[in-house]
Amino acid sequence: MPRPKRNRTILSPPICKGFVPIGNTLKSDSGIDLSLEEFESIRLCDYDHLNHAEACQLMNVSRPTFARIYESARQKVATAFAEGLPIHFIGGKYSMSENWWKCNQCGSMFSSLAGEYLTKCVVCSSTNISSIHNNAANDECICQSCGAKLKHRHGQQCRQLYCPDCKQPMFNRRNARMAL
Numbered sequence: 001m002p003r004p005k006r007n008r009t010i011l012s013p014p015i016c017k018g019f020v021p022i023g024n025t026l027k028s029d030s031g032i033d034l035s036l037e038e039f040e041s042i043r044l045c046d047y048d049h050l051n052h053a054e055a056c057q058l059m060n061v062s063r064p065t066f067a068r069i070y071e072s073a074r075q076k077v078a079t080a081f082a083e084g085l086p087i088h089f090i091g092g093k094y095s096m097s098e099n100w101w102k103c104n105q106c107g108s109m110f111s112s113l114a115g116e117y118l119t120k121c122v123v124c125s126s127t128n129i130s131s132i133h134n135n136a137a138n139d140e141c142i143c144q145s146c147g148a149k150l151k152h153r154h155g156q157q158c159r160q161l162y163c164p165d166c167k168q169p170m171f172n173r174r175n176a177r178m179a180l
Helices: 036-047 052-059 063-083 173-179
Strands: 008-010 032-035 087-090 094-096 099-103 109-112 129-132 140-143 149-151 170-172
Touching: 008 036, 008 052, 032 036, 032 063, 036 052, 036 063, 036 087, 036 094, 052 063, 063 087
Parallel strands: 008 094, 032 087
Antiparallel strands: 099 109, 099 129, 140 149, 140 170
């Protein structure tokens, strides 16, 4: 059984949901799905002009893993360009380094400092803002008896840990939901 994937760190989310070629009459459900870690690899290397060694440290992955993610992303973008297909940004196995917010009024995106909970847009002062989900919450071990949570350590199975409150075995958050 393969080892589970580690979360890849995303420094900033994409500002749109994807791209559509002009003059294309294909169905909206067809196209290329680009994961957020693939988007981040292209952003770091081609937009920010970082080399692979610098980019893999920022994404918290090994250099060979980064090279595979980057190559996959470039192949998908090349296919979309050559065949005139839309590109959709989808989820993936990632966590964001900061809390990100999006204003539903003006469309701007911004991050909060030190986990601060924001109530209004920093650009237009609208209160119509929403949090962009951070998948790091899936990286928790949870007790099914009392609901206590511990941060998951990569390389250590949750079931090897015991709840500090009720001494019951812990479960991975995804497995705990399925078991309940």
